[in-house]
Amino acid sequence: MRKIDELLYEYGLSHQNETNKTIHWICVPAIFFSIVGLIFSIPSEFLGGLLPFLGSFANWASLVLLVVLFYYVSLSPPLALGMFFFSAICLALANLLTLISPIPLWALSIGIFVIAWIFQFWGHKIEGKKPSFLKDLQFLLIGPAWLMHFIYKKLGLAY
Secondary structure, eight states: OHHHHHHHHHHHOOOOOHHHHHHHHHHHHHHHHHHHHHHHTSSHHHHHOOOGGGGGSHHHHHHHHHHHHHHHHHHHHHHHHHHHHHHHHHHHHHHHHHOOSSSSSHHHHHHHHHHHHHHHHHHHHHHHHHOOTOOTTTTTHHHHHHHHHHHHHHHHHHO
């Protein structure tokens, strides 16, 4: 069995309850975005000077997501492609919010992060099982991939 299949299976063991699954469909992407938003908010003048050809794409969130995408590629290149598109959407939304929101991106991101985690833990209370990441921190990255693999299955795509 491939490592990605093992990780998705193990993650799925603590996500059987329909209410908990529904909460995860909302909160896992929200948490992913909030982390992107927080990292996006870190001033990146150093990166812009180091990588001027990247323009506004030279920010800490892009750099961190590049590393995260290498992790996903090591598990499943097709799944990594879906995560790349989702990451790009998160970066675009973070950029848009910095341009139009009267509330700073970091403040929005902290609010989303806290609220989403409260719901996540409530979902696990309903489930009656601890979150997977308490066993192994890599499950913090498996959660988004777990959701993505369901999208792939629905579309009839191999992951």
